[in-house]
Amino acid sequence: MMSDGKGGPTAEQVFGTRALSATPAAETKALIVLDGAYMIGFGPRTADAIRDLARALYPKVAGVEERRQFYDAGLS
Numbered sequence: 001m002m003s004d005g006k007g008g009p010t011a012e013q014v015f016g017t018r019a020l021s022a023t024p025a026a027e028t029k030a031l032i033v034l035d036g037a038y039m040i041g042f043g044p045r046t047a048d049a050i051r052d053l054a055r056a057l058y059p060k061v062a063g064v065e066e067r068r069q070f071y072d073a074g075l076s
Helices: 011-015 024-028 036-040 046-057
Strands: none
Touching: 036 046
16 A cells, blocks of 8 residues: 555455455464555656665565554655
């Protein structure tokens, strides 16, 4: 999900919809929210945005021991 700069949606809001409540991600409340402008802006921060997304998706590969259910690069 992309944040609007105000924190973005919560897992409860996203997985509260019928279409998404039946997904495997809903079972574990696995939701990654990143700042929209950060993710779609092409420029000097593009590599950082890709790295942050990779860390959120693959934390063990990136050196983070636990899987994060919610990662907000815009506020970190």
